[in-house]
Amino acid sequence: MRIRRRMDGAGVPRELPSLLRSLYRNRGACRDQGQALADLHPVDGLLGMEAAAELLAQAVTDQRRILVVGDYDADGATGSAVALLGLRALGAGAVDHLTPSRFADGYGLSPAVVDAAAARAPELIITVDNGIASLAGVERANALGIPVLITDHHLPGERLPAAAAIVNPNQVGCDFPSKALAGVGVIFYLLAATRTRLRARGWFDQRRPEPNLAELLDLVALGTVADVVLLDHNNRILVEQGLKRIRHGRCRPGLRALLEIGGRRIEQVTARDLGFVAGPRLNAAGRLEDMSVGVECLVTADPVRAMRLARELDALNRQRRELEAEMRQDAETLVERLSLEGDALPPGLCLFGEDWHQGVIGIVASRLKDHYHRPVIVFARADDGQLRGSARSVEGLHLRDLLAAIDHRHPGLMERFGGHAMAAGVTMAAEHLETFRAAFFSAVADELGVAPQEREILSDGELASALLSLETAEALRVAAPWGKGFPEPVFDGEFAISEVRVLKDQHLKLRAQTADGIAIDAIGFNLAVCKRGLGKRAHLAYRLDVNDYRGLRHPQLMLEHAQKVSE
Numbered sequence: 001m002r003i004r005r006r007m008d009g010a011g012v013p014r015e016l017p018s019l020l021r022s023l024y025r026n027r028g029a030c031r032d033q034g035q036a037l038a039d040l041h042p043v044d045g046l047l048g049m050e051a052a053a054e055l056l057a058q059a060v061t062d063q064r065r066i067l068v069v070g071d072y073d074a075d076g077a078t079g080s081a082v083a084l085l086g087l088r089a090l091g092a093g094a095v096d097h098l099t100p101s102r103f104a105d106g107y108g109l110s111p112a113v114v115d116a117a118a119a120r121a122p123e124l125i126i127t128v129d130n131g132i133a134s135l136a137g138v139e140r141a142n143a144l145g146i147p148v149l150i151t152d153h154h155l156p157g158e159r160l161p162a163a164a165a166i167v168n169p170n171q172v173g174c175d176f177p178s179k180a181l182a183g184v185g186v187i188f189y190l191l192a193a194t195r196t197r198l199r200a201r202g203w204f205d206q207r208r209p210e211p212n213l214a215e216l217l218d219l220v221a222l223g224t225v226a227d228v229v230l231l232d233h234n235n236r237i238l239v240e241q242g243l244k245r246i247r248h249g250r251c252r253p254g255l256r257a258l259l260e261i262g263g264r265r266i267e268q269v270t271a272r273d274l275g276f277v278a279g280p281r282l283n284a285a286g287r288l289e290d291m292s293v294g295v296e297c298l299v300t301a302d303p304v305r306a307m308r309l310a311r312e313l314d315a316l317n318r319q320r321r322e323l324e325a326e327m328r329q330d331a332e333t334l335v336e337r338l339s340l341e342g343d344a345l346p347p348g349l350c351l352f353g354e355d356w357h358q359g360v361i362g363i364v365a366s367r368l369k370d371h372y373h374r375p376v377i378v379f380a381r382a383d384d385g386q387l388r389g390s391a392r393s394v395e396g397l398h399l400r401d402l403l404a405a406i407d408h409r410h411p412g413l414m415e416r417f418g419g420h421a422m423a424a425g426v427t428m429a430a431e432h433l434e435t436f437r438a439a440f441f442s443a444v445a446d447e448l449g450v451a452p453q454e455r456e457i458l459s460d461g462e463l464a465s466a467l468l469s470l471e472t473a474e475a476l477r478v479a480a481p482w483g484k485g486f487p488e489p490v491f492d493g494e495f496a497i498s499e500v501r502v503l504k505d506q507h508l509k510l511r512a513q514t515a516d517g518i519a520i521d522a523i524g525f526n527l528a529v530c531k532r533g534l535g536k537r538a539h540l541a542y543r544l545d546v547n548d549y550r551g552l553r554h555p556q557l558m559l560e561h562a563q564k565v566s567e
Helices: 016-026 049-061 074-090 111-118 135-143 183-200 213-226 233-247 253-261 271-288 292-299 303-341 361-372 399-409 430-448 470-479
Strands: 002-005 065-069 094-098 124-128 148-151 165-167 349-352 376-381 387-392 416-419 423-428 456-459 491-503 507-513 519-524 537-549 552-564
Touching: 016 470, 049 124, 049 148, 049 165, 049 183, 065 074, 065 111, 074 094, 074 124, 074 183, 074 213, 074 271, 074 292, 094 111, 111 135, 124 183, 135 148, 148 183, 165 183, 183 213, 183 233, 213 233, 213 253, 213 271, 233 253, 233 271, 253 271, 253 292, 253 303, 271 292, 271 303, 292 303, 303 349, 303 361, 349 361, 349 430, 361 376, 361 387, 376 430, 387 399, 399 416, 399 423, 399 430, 423 430, 456 491, 470 537, 470 552, 507 537, 507 552, 519 537
Parallel strands: 002 456, 065 094, 065 124, 124 148, 148 165, 349 376, 519 552
Antiparallel strands: 376 387, 387 423, 416 423, 491 507, 491 537, 507 519, 537 552
């Protein structure tokens, strides 16, 4: 493990304002950048938006039956909820949703999903967070006379579906500056553009007032953070505006319930809470059962029903954690076996367990990627006998491009694939596993070499003792919506350490003291291994956070790494 400091050139900040300016500068941003909704990139910058908004406005005014087809992850669930709530607020008379099953239907608008949708007699299908690769599904819908409006953010293939309209910032020819919009962000933009067209038609009046779409930003923030998209300036505005609404108590009852079940106080919610508390509980429905319960939790206006549904999601999440622990232990055993068979691990990991649950393989792949610092793909057997794989990548390796290269070299090896730079999915016949594994190793080695890069922690430098305070910790929590591409501040420095303990056989707890005598508690989750070899002084990499225990709030170091300092 190597700790590397960002090069700011401003020395060690001694005051909170200069610290915040330094942190923003380290991330290529200005502290004074506009964070208001008016600072968002305009909707007309999205290719296809004019046609899509006109199509949707016509469907609303004609009171056509609209069916929203989402995805079974948190982005798809929040996007579906935003679509349902937004369309109803705009005056749509008959809006329903359909979320495909991860297990029975697979990803996207397949012909089978279209046939299931057709049973509800929709006059327009709107996809959310999917559809850009659904050539056959759109063809089936067209044959049935059902127009399809695609909203998506995934990378398109060589061909686009023959949809009535497509909005996707990543389609060829789209000049929209923020390519990192999540699926929920795309549908939010479409609703805003549709409202503009409805206003021009004189649709709104005293009986049907024009809605404030900002009321949906709590869900936009949740989906954006949970989908781990790049938090560029545009996405930071969406997330920050959503967080402000949540902190002021203006959020959906279902989101409030998810946060409260996770032990979070609404008035102090951060992006981290969305990503690590609400997001996993919402995702659990799609991983183990049916995401429709997640969508209903977010849509309902009844706090009692919202809490009941949130408790169902919480129970599913506990079950997911148990499955994940079992599968990860099995996976670690397979990796150890690989280590015994050769001098070194392969450049990537490709693992399969006969009894593994396909709804959890993505999380296991992510955990293994973090631990072994190399791309990982984990396969499970689907009900139809095929293998479904979920892949996670490291910086410097674009997963979807890698899979496209494998497909080019080995046509027919994969039945289908898709995804992002950092996450992707694969479906293929079981008999192709060994051939795919060899192709995967070869392709990864071509991109990254045979040995992974040394793991490193990127630090914002040393934090002055005067700033190891509750005031600083509180300010850092709300200074910005931290996330991918705009990472939460990590600091490092040397400390005298004492009271070193291991909690529950896996967590490291200690007391740290600066050279000028400032003492502070520190805890490192899953860092018990770092205890070995620690002396009286240690080099710590940490986040500064707030320990809120029974109403008492204290600053605390959240350890990322700890290593001995030579005496």
